[in-house]
Amino acid sequence: MTTAQAATTTRPKALVLRGPGTNCEDETLRALRMGGADADLLRTDVALRDPSQLEGYGVLVFAGGFSYGDDLAAGRVWGSTLRSKPGSQEGLGGALRAHVGRGGRILGVCNGFQVLVESGLFEPEASPEERSIALFANASNHYECRWVTLEVQESKCDWLTAGERMPTPVAHGEGRFAVTDDAALERLRAQGQVVLTYVNEKGEPGEPAGYPANPNGAAGDVAGICDPTGRVVGLMPHPERNLDPWNHPHWTRLAGPGAKRKEGEGLAFYRALVESAASQSL
Numbered sequence: 001m002t003t004a005q006a007a008t009t010t011r012p013k014a015l016v017l018r019g020p021g022t023n024c025e026d027e028t029l030r031a032l033r034m035g036g037a038d039a040d041l042l043r044t045d046v047a048l049r050d051p052s053q054l055e056g057y058g059v060l061v062f063a064g065g066f067s068y069g070d071d072l073a074a075g076r077v078w079g080s081t082l083r084s085k086p087g088s089q090e091g092l093g094g095a096l097r098a099h100v101g102r103g104g105r106i107l108g109v110c111n112g113f114q115v116l117v118e119s120g121l122f123e124p125e126a127s128p129e130e131r132s133i134a135l136f137a138n139a140s141n142h143y144e145c146r147w148v149t150l151e152v153q154e155s156k157c158d159w160l161t162a163g164e165r166m167p168t169p170v171a172h173g174e175g176r177f178a179v180t181d182d183a184a185l186e187r188l189r190a191q192g193q194v195v196l197t198y199v200n201e202k203g204e205p206g207e208p209a210g211y212p213a214n215p216n217g218a219a220g221d222v223a224g225i226c227d228p229t230g231r232v233v234g235l236m237p238h239p240e241r242n243l244d245p246w247n248h249p250h251w252t253r254l255a256g257p258g259a260k261r262k263e264g265e266g267l268a269f270y271r272a273l274v275e276s277a278a279s280q281s282l
Helices: 003-009 025-034 044-049 076-083 093-101 111-119 182-190 265-278
Strands: 013-018 038-043 059-062 105-109 133-136 144-152 165-172 176-179 194-199 222-226 232-235
Touching (some): 013 025, 013 044, 025 038, 025 059, 044 076, 059 265, 111 133, 111 232, 176 182, 176 222, 182 222, 194 232
Parallel strands (some): 013 038, 059 105, 105 232
Antiparallel strands (some): 144 194, 194 222, 222 232
């Protein structure tokens, strides 16, 4: 095999990070591997002891679950461990920023999204007290487990195509995207940081999704955002739970008359993430 041939057959490397209470690591590993990556699993406490273990990976994913039992708030304890550790103010923050700086991707799903919000990666210039975004308890005041429809928005995230839609399940009690004021939301939109929104069944432009299409009461129907570089993405719904055609409860009707649905829409989401990482030289 020539060097050129070897380069074209090399699969990007992805790393799934888990903490106490994570419960979606297996689905996430499967999604990444089906999407074309060689994926590994690593506990955050192990990475904290040696952050250099993150080097060489094109994609880092913080999986969903209930880290530390959500005892203080969803993702808060795990997110704080990324900012600091005993004897250091750096934690994994420096390694994560270096990863993004060299073109690497970071994804946080559900609890992983909450963790990234708490880590400050979406607002790198703001202190924890100055943050303008947060994820709060659902407006319905109960746990939401249902299927929703997501629509990709024009954003800094270069591996998703604006206008595409995908059915995706949600499963969370604290997923309501909140901002300090309307100006903060408009700033996110203007900076291209709103990546995914909930849409209603008709998907009418400019129409609020409403409950239950927007399952948690998120401001601006926001389901996912990115950092100013577009390389750090977080979302509350779970694309890794829609990899196979039969994952959706109405899977026999989604493809249309005479058509056969060959895979879940979430697989295309992870495939696009992996392909974007493959285009980077890390």
